[in-house]
Amino acid sequence: MTQQAENTKTPKLSALKRYRRMQRQVRVLFRKTKEKTATLAAKMSSKPEAESWDGADGEETVMTSGTSQAEGHANGKANGQKDFYEKFSPILNQVKKVREAGVYLYCRPIESGQDTEVTIHGQKMVMVGSNNYLGLTSDPRVKEAAIKAIERFGSGCTGSPFLNGTLELHEELEARLAKFMKKPMALLFSTGMQANLGTLSAIVGRGDVAFSDRINHASIVDGLRLSFGKTVKFHHNDMEDLERLLKRHQNADGRLIVVDGVYSMEGDLAPLPDIVKLAKSYHAKVMVDDAHAAGVFGAHGRGTPEHFGVEDDVDILMYTFSKSFASIGGVVAGPVEVIEYLRHASREWIFSASMPPASVAGVLAALDIVEKEDWRRERLWTITKRMQQEYKRMGFNIGASQSPIISIFVWEDFKAYKMAKRLMEEGVFVNPVVSPAAPPGKALLRTSYTATHTDEQMDFVLDKFKKVGKELGVI
Ligand SMILES: Cc1ncc(COP(=O)(O)O)c(C=O)c1O
Numbered sequence: 001m002t003q004q005a006e007n008t009k010t011p012k013l014s015a016l017k018r019y020r021r022m023q024r025q026v027r028v029l030f031r032k033t034k035e036k037t038a039t040l041a042a043k044m045s046s047k048p049e050a051e052s053w054d055g056a057d058g059e060e061t062v063m064t065s066g067t068s069q070a071e072g073h074a075n076g077k078a079n080g081q082k083d084f085y086e087k088f089s090p091i092l093n094q095v096k097k098v099r100e101a102g103v104y105l106y107c108r109p110i111e112s113g114q115d116t117e118v119t120i121h122g123q124k125m126v127m128v129g130s131n132n133y134l135g136l137t138s139d140p141r142v143k144e145a146a147i148k149a150i151e152r153f154g155s156g157c158t159g160s161p162f163l164n165g166t167l168e169l170h171e172e173l174e175a176r177l178a179k180f181m182k183k184p185m186a187l188l189f190s191t192g193m194q195a196n197l198g199t200l201s202a203i204v205g206r207g208d209v210a211f212s213d214r215i216n217h218a219s220i221v222d223g224l225r226l227s228f229g230k231t232v233k234f235h236h237n238d239m240e241d242l243e244r245l246l247k248r249h250q251n252a253d254g255r256l257i258v259v260d261g262v263y264s265m266e267g268d269l270a271p272l273p274d275i276v277k278l279a280k281s282y283h284a285k286v287m288v289d290d291a292h293a294a295g296v297f298g299a300h301g302r303g304t305p306e307h308f309g310v311e312d313d314v315d316i317l318m319y320t321f322s323k324s325f326a327s328i329g330g331v332v333a334g335p336v337e338v339i340e341y342l343r344h345a346s347r348e349w350i351f352s353a354s355m356p357p358a359s360v361a362g363v364l365a366a367l368d369i370v371e372k373e374d375w376r377r378e379r380l381w382t383i384t385k386r387m388q389q390e391y392k393r394m395g396f397n398i399g400a401s402q403s404p405i406i407s408i409f410v411w412e413d414f415k416a417y418k419m420a421k422r423l424m425e426e427g428v429f430v431n432p433v434v435s436p437a438a439p440p441g442k443a444l445l446r447t448s449y450t451a452t453h454t455d456e457q458m459d460f461v462l463d464k465f466k467k468v469g470k471e472l473g474v475i
Contacts, residue, residue, distance in 0.1 A: 411441055
C-alpha cells in the first residue's frame with residue numbers, strides 16, 4: 001500500500017501517529033536493505049558458503065565459513081563491512097617494518113635517572129635527546145622538595161582543582177608563576193598538553209577565528225579542534241600570509257593568534273615583534289606556548305616575550321613543567337578575566353585531577369633556581385652556540401635552529417632511524433624524527449642540550465656524530 005493510499009484510508013490519524021507509522025516503515029525498509037546487503041556480501045565473498053548467526057545484540061551478522069564466531073566478534077567484521085581495526089594497518093605495517101629492520105628506537109626503557117648520562121640495557125650513553133634544559137631533574141633541592149611534599153601532603157590530590165584537588169601548594173605556585181611571568185593571574189594544569197587543550201577549547205568560541213602557525217605543537221592543534229571557533233593556519237613564520245588571513249577575517253567576532261615561542265622540532269623562534277604588531281593592527285589577541293623557552297630565553301628566563309621585549313603585548317603565556325622545570329604539569333598566565341573564565345569553563349581543568357603535590361613542590365624549587373642561578377642559562381647558551389658551530393663546520397645541515405634544540409637534517413626516514421641507532425651503539429642518545437612529525441623528506445635527528453653537560457661529553461658527542469655521519473654519507 002502506498003503512503004498516499006494509507007493516508008487517505010485513515011484521514012483522522014493524528015500527525016503524531018502518522019509520523020510514528022512512517023518511522024516504523026522506514027525501520028522495516030532499513031532492515032530489509034541490510035539483509036539484502038548481507039546476503040550479497042556473503043555471495044561475493046571468496047568462500048562460497050556463508051553462514052549467518054544472531055549476534056548478542058540481536059543484529060544479524062554474516063561470517064564467511066572458516067571464521068569462528070569468536071573471531072567474527074573479535075575482528076568486528078559484519079555485513080561485509082570493513083574490520084574495525086583495518087584502518088590501523090598502514091601505521092602498524094610501518095612499525096613492523098622498522099622493527100624488522102632492527103632500528104625501532106621509540107620507548108627505549110632507561111634504567112637510570114634523566115640526566116646528562118643515562119643507562120639503557122646496561123650501556124651508558126650521553127643524553128642529547130631530552131628537554132632537561134637546565135639540568136634540574138637530578139638537582140638535590142628539587143628532589144628534596146618533592147619528597148617533603150609527599151611526606152606532608154601524600155602522593156596525590158584525588159580530585160579536580162575545582163573540587164577537592166587544590167592545595168595551598170597549588171595556590172602558592174600559581175601566585176609565584178603569575179609574578180614570574182608578569183601576568184595578573186596564572187592557572188595550573190596537570191600537563192602542558194592539558195593546558196593548551198583546556199585553554200584553547202574554552203576561549204575560542206563560536207564566531208571567533210584562531211590564526212595558528214602551520215607547525216604549531218599538537219596540543220595547540222587539538223585544543224583548537226576542540227573549540228567551537230574556526231581555525232585558519234598560516235605558513236610557518238610567514239607574516240605576509242598571517243596578514244592576508246587577518247584581513248580576510250576582519251569581521252570575525254574575535255581573533256586570536258597562537259604560536260609556539262620556540263618550535264620544538266627545528267628549534268627556530270616565532271617572530272613575536274612582527275606578530276604583536278599585526279595583532280595590534282587587526283585587533284587580535286596573542287597567545288604564546290613557551291614550553292621550550294621558559295627558563296631558557298630572556299635575561300631572567302621568562303621566555304620568548306622577554307627575549308624579544310614584547311612581554312606586555314603577549315596576552316596569554318603558557319609554559320610546561322616537563323622541560324626546564326624538571327617535572328610535569330603546565331601553566332597558563334594572562335588577564336584576570338581569562339583565568340577566572342577558565343576556572344569555570346575549561347573542561348580539562350574542571351574534569352581532571354590536579355597536579356600531584358610532589359610535582360608542584362618540585363616546580364616551586366625549580367622556579368627558585370631559575371630565578372637565582374643565571375649561570376645555568378649562560379652555560380646552556382655557551383654549549384648551544386658551540387654545538388651549532390661545530391655541527392655546521394663538520395658539514396651537517398642544522399636548518400634554522402636558534403635555540404638549544406639543534407636538529408640535524410638527514411632527509412630520509414630510514415637514514416634517520418639508522419643514524420640514531422648507530423649513535424646509540426656508539427653511546428649517544430638522540431631522537432629520530434620522521435614523517436609525519438617532520439614534513440615528508442625532511443627527516444632529522446633532534447638533539448637538545450643541558451646546562452650541566454660537560455665539555456668532555458660534548459666532545460664525545462661531536463666525535464661520534466662525525467664518525468657516524470661519515471659512515472652513512474650524511475657529511
Ligand atoms: C611546544 C609544546 N607545547 C606543549 C607541550 C606539551 O607539554 P607536556 O609534555 O607537559 O604535556 C609540548 C611537549 O612536548 C611542547 O613541545
